[in-house]
Amino acid sequence: MDRREFLELTNKVLFTIFGTSFSMSELEAMENSNNKPDLIWIHSMSCDGCSTSFLGAELPFIDILSRFVNIVFHPTFMASDGENAMKILDNYESDNLIVVVEGALANKNMPHVCMMGERFVNDIVKDVAKKSNLIIAAGTCATFMGICDMKGMYTNATSLKYFLKDENIEKPLINLPTCPMKPNHLLYSIFYYIKHNKVPPLDLNLRPLRFFGNTVHERCIYYNDYQEKIFAKEIGDRGCLFKLGCQGPVTKCDCVKSNADYDKYNCIVNGHPCIGCASENFPRTILFKRSDDDREIEKYKDFKRI
């Protein structure tokens, strides 16, 4: 692949994500620009899943991203460690900084549950967020706490949105739930920002409308079966998976809707009901069940901290 082909591929990828195209000259200008945004990626109470998802994406998202953005700090990929790594965080000056936070934030009464470089990650997020121009919450944990906030937990983790409000940091924020975060969602958010210098259209939970405008159910391949009341009784049956505990009707995401090449595998097509990993209420008490199981699927979330 030469450079021309690479730019063409980038163009194609961006087209499928955006729906609008970048011209080749625009891409070239962005690639050679002196004012590329810098990117700092912080792991808070995370599992690294969003980073891994980004690295394993079928299209060269990371190649595309690394040409149009300077990745300054990323704990999983960077060569330097220890003090040298922390120096970058402390001293990095940038007038065009994007901060990505992966994982929920610790409660301010228990900051010691998440530390890096002998400091509380909460303080690190606070410092870099103040310097930033755009903040992105990657994944369900950073957006809605996800599995960091379950019934019996002591940590009372908070979402990034709530944390920033609590610290009086007013910066543009984009929430990208789904567990793990989908790479194309991040790419869209960053390129939209580079092109328009503002955040894309968002819903009330600050999720891009382009991906989170509909529920999984509304765009599902089994929507017709649902209307015709054809329900699968067990895995492998024909029909809608609703009676097996599918959470598509209460989960906003573009999973089944998007059939782009890089995004063609998803739970429902692979025969498993949606577990609602992008929803505010993930994880519910039951995620998958027999069709004759009539236990109620309950939700547990303290929406005060979202």
Place this chain on the structure above:
Amino acid sequence: MKVTIDPVTRIEGHLKVEVNIEDNIIKEAKCSADMYRGIEKALKGYDYLTAIQITQRTCGCCPYAQAEAAALAIENALGIELNKNGKLLRNMVIGAYKLKDYILHFYTLSSLDFINLNAILEYKGDDFKMIEFKKYVLSELSSKRVFPNPLFTQTYKKAYISSTNKNIFLIKSYLDSFEIIKQVSEMVKIFGAKSPHMTTIEAGGITTRPTADKLIKYINLAKDVKDFIHNHYFNDVLAVAKEFKEYFHIGKGVNNFLTFDTLLNLDDTYMFVGGFSKDYKFSLGIEPYEIVEYNDYAYYKEAGGYKPLELDNLTPIDFDEFKTNEKKYSWSKAPRYKGEVVEVGPAAIVINTYLSNKNPKLNKLVDKVNKELNITIEDYNSVMGRHLARAIISCLIIDKLLEDALNVDEGVLGFIQLPKVPSNVKGIGLTEATRGALAHFIDIGENGFINNYEMVVPTTWNISPKDNKDIPGALEEMLRGTYVKDEKNPIEIARIIRSIDPCLACAVH
């Protein structure tokens, strides 16, 4: 002199390592896991099947193993056996994910400790990727910014491979590995739906129907990956091993190795066998309730030693106690098997399976490698031995995956309908994750809701703090006694830590 590395980058999660060096020898090491969520005990009151989806979210690097262990525990509790396709497809998902982890670990995470990236500036060939990378490094170095791209700013001085040709050869593989990781990722997604956090692994099998198009796609990808693993990954590891022969003697830990059965064959034997070896004497089989986790040095109020499922609550200490308690230093518990500190992971798999003589293919390959490098099976207990073990395991796994994919009955669902919701049953799930032996214990209460859950995770064994008898953990033991050439440039420490591929989110969960 006290040297602290915090954060240790290019691993999974938040790890701090503190060592005391006297006369260039490490006298004492302390490993602190720095992030806590409390997932296992929070599962109480959730449906038994949620354990599969939730426990895999403890870790974004080895979710497949958590999902598998949870599914095995539930199957054990319900007394279910998978059908043929279920067994094969599960191997195909978890096996592919293992490969992804091994390749990712050697190239993305570890190789920057060995390769000198600046050698790219000498590159004279015409490979597009290499030329682009050369341009990129040049522009970064000449940018005069205070911090050129730190992804490629190596911390340590004069510790890398010196031959330009070898470096260039390895840099090419480093760049190619990103492509291969994507392909292996796709292999996982074909039957796993997502990567990481595959939804389709369930108690009862895999929910994806193995249609012909899916199988063909999987096999085609697997062939490319096989080529990379056998011809590049394996040879690259050998090349690095030959450059750094001294690392077969650095990072030697305890001589106790624990493994669990993993990758089921159709004749109900396992590809890698479970057992415990002490001083290179192997005994087959495991007694799971001989595991005890000690909390004296861990940030929990319950400070004793506990068998699996003994505690149904684990309370983290609050912030005030954290500030005043000088003794506790890690969120990780300290598990011990029959009272012994053990090492788990790829080296343990190779050593135990080799000693068991149950897998002739493995013994043959290990013998060949040992002859070429002039080492013995005991040398696998070292930094380079662990890297080598991963490469050996990868070669065997990719061959098995291709074989399994050809054995799948096309169109037959590898999933059996679960029996009615269970009440008051217990189960144990044992398997191997990328980083070593993983055990899940489930106690299902009334109406299918979980009463108690316990995860004993590989990295917990490896990076454990001291136990209640003040015996240090496996990594602390590997570091102790190590000769550090230059205290300001302690690359030996970084290499030892990365050789066990710590995964902290798992370890604490």
